[in-house]
Amino acid sequence: MREKYDIVVVGAGPAGSMAARAAAREGASVLLFDKRRELGVPVQCGEALNEDVLKELDIKLDPRWVLGKTNVVKLVSPSGIEVRIAERKVVGKVGYILDRKIFDKYLATLAVKEGADIVVGTLVDGMILENGKPKGVRARGASGRLEVRAEVIIAADGVGSRVARWAGLNTALKLDDIETGVQFQMVRVDFESPSMMEYYFGNKTVPGGYCWVFPKGEDMANVGLGVLGSRAERRPIEYLRDFVARMPSLSKGKIIEINAGGVPVSGPLKQTVKDNLLVVGDAARQVNALTGGGIDSAMRAGNIAGEVAAKAVSGGDTSEKRLSEYERRWREQMGKKLERYLRAKEVLLSMSDEELDKLAIALQGVEFDRISLTDMLKVLMKVSPKLLWKLKGLM
Numbered sequence: 001m002r003e004k005y006d007i008v009v010v011g012a013g014p015a016g017s018m019a020a021r022a023a024a025r026e027g028a029s030v031l032l033f034d035k036r037r038e039l040g041v042p043v044q045c046g047e048a049l050n051e052d053v054l055k056e057l058d059i060k061l062d063p064r065w066v067l068g069k070t071n072v073v074k075l076v077s078p079s080g081i082e083v084r085i086a087e088r089k090v091v092g093k094v095g096y097i098l099d100r101k102i103f104d105k106y107l108a109t110l111a112v113k114e115g116a117d118i119v120v121g122t123l124v125d126g127m128i129l130e131n132g133k134p135k136g137v138r139a140r141g142a143s144g145r146l147e148v149r150a151e152v153i154i155a156a157d158g159v160g161s162r163v164a165r166w167a168g169l170n171t172a173l174k175l176d177d178i179e180t181g182v183q184f185q186m187v188r189v190d191f192e193s194p195s196m197m198e199y200y201f202g203n204k205t206v207p208g209g210y211c212w213v214f215p216k217g218e219d220m221a222n223v224g225l226g227v228l229g230s231r232a233e234r235r236p237i238e239y240l241r242d243f244v245a246r247m248p249s250l251s252k253g254k255i256i257e258i259n260a261g262g263v264p265v266s267g268p269l270k271q272t273v274k275d276n277l278l279v280v281g282d283a284a285r286q287v288n289a290l291t292g293g294g295i296d297s298a299m300r301a302g303n304i305a306g307e308v309a310a311k312a313v314s315g316g317d318t319s320e321k322r323l324s325e326y327e328r329r330w331r332e333q334m335g336k337k338l339e340r341y342l343r344a345k346e347v348l349l350s351m352s353d354e355e356l357d358k359l360a361i362a363l364q365g366v367e368f369d370r371i372s373l374t375d376m377l378k379v380l381m382k383v384s385p386k387l388l389w390k391l392k393g394l395m
């Protein structure tokens with residue numbers, strides 16, 4: 001390890017590892033830090049990922065981290081009305097259920113293969129600032145305290161990000177902007193199909209969120225939920241225990257792991273670059289606010305950030321103006337989508353259980369040919385004019 005790098009990346013989750021990989025590939029010297037002693041552990045994720053980001057970023061599927069393949073989604077309304085969507089038919093894609101304990105390490109390995117250095121078990125706990133500009137980080141780990149200088153710092157430190165705040169960005173989350181997720185990994189689960197992802201809705205049973213059952217192979221599943229802090233009246237795990245108790249398919253199931261974590265559903269930060277600093281992934285709140293899914297956007301944004309940072313360093317200009325190429329590119333690629341998901345979440349949150357049931361009924365006969373969000377909303381408005389006023393803002 002050196003005392004100075006072109007780029008220091010804080011956090012070796014999907015965002016940080018993709019940033020480190022892209023930057024090292026562009027020829028920059030890169031150091032990737034993570035406070036975890038073992039990357040990917042504990043899992044704080046339902047582990048569902050769509051196939052296209054892997055293709056886009058040229059990541060070959062590996063059976064060590066793909067535990068399930070999904071192509072059907074089942075949505076269940078508060079009173080039990082089911083809507084099934086065949087993903088392959090509808091969007092021409094499949095999804096994967098990952099093992100993030102392996103996947104996160106694998107992504108970090110890709111960065112190392114491109115030449116990045118990595119230090120795990122080391123908490124970045126401060127920033128070196130000169131004239132108010134980031135110039136490096138302070139950290140402590142197994143080998144004591146250390147300071148590393150860098151031209152650019154990439155904050156990929158997840159939902160609880162502090163790095164961006166040290167550089168002066170406002171990353172505060174309100175109670176309404178954070179979903180609390182809790183999940184059981186269960187065995188002896190008797191689900192309908194190992195390729196079906198199940199989602200359950202209901203304001204009383206899972207306030208401000210949904211429950212999920214994601215199959216992980218033949219009889220294993222991630223069974224979890226996310227609830228909105230401002231709406232939940234009990235601890236999230238209590239809602240999850242009730243859900244498990246109600247579900248016949250889970251009655252023989254045994255819990256072999258419990259994990260929990262927060263999901264930022266505020267929509268992306270207004271600003272994700274400063275002089276010498278880029279913010280990516282959950283730290284930048286680049287999460288699908290409707291589903292809580294953030295692996296894909298973290299990976300995409302990380303990749304762009306790494307490329308831009310490396311080019312900025314080699315060109316000798318790491319000013320906010322130069323780095324704003326990152327902001328422009330990620331917003332072009334996913335900004336509109338994230339904005340729509342945020343508004344769709346607001347619509348969903350405003351709906352009563354009766355309206356959710358009506359929506360499910362409306363969706364039942366629908367032929368989902370191509371299911372972009374806009375197309376789906378058009379269909380909804382057609383089949384259920386009463387929802388029109390709520391859905392209008394999303395078009």
Ligand SMILES: Cc1cc2nc3c(=O)[nH]c(=O)nc-3n(C[C@H](O)[C@H](O)[C@H](O)COP(=O)(O)OP(=O)(O)OC[C@H]3O[C@@H](n4cnc5c(N)ncnc54)[C@H](O)[C@@H]3O)c2cc1C
Nearest residue numbers: 011013014015035046047048124158181261281282294295
């Ligand atoms: C319960 C739950 C279920 C979810 N389910 C899904 C799902 O099914 N599909 C999906 O796409 N998304 C899901 N998500 C969201 C997904 O997990 C995140 O969006 C994704 O992990 C974001 O990647 P990231 O790299 O930005 O952050 P993270 O994966 O959180 O990585 C951040 C890394 O930074 C490290 N770090 C933090 N602070 C420091 C520091 N000061 N010094 C050093 N290291 C530090 C952490 O140890 C961590 O390794 C879920 C989240 C939760 C909580």
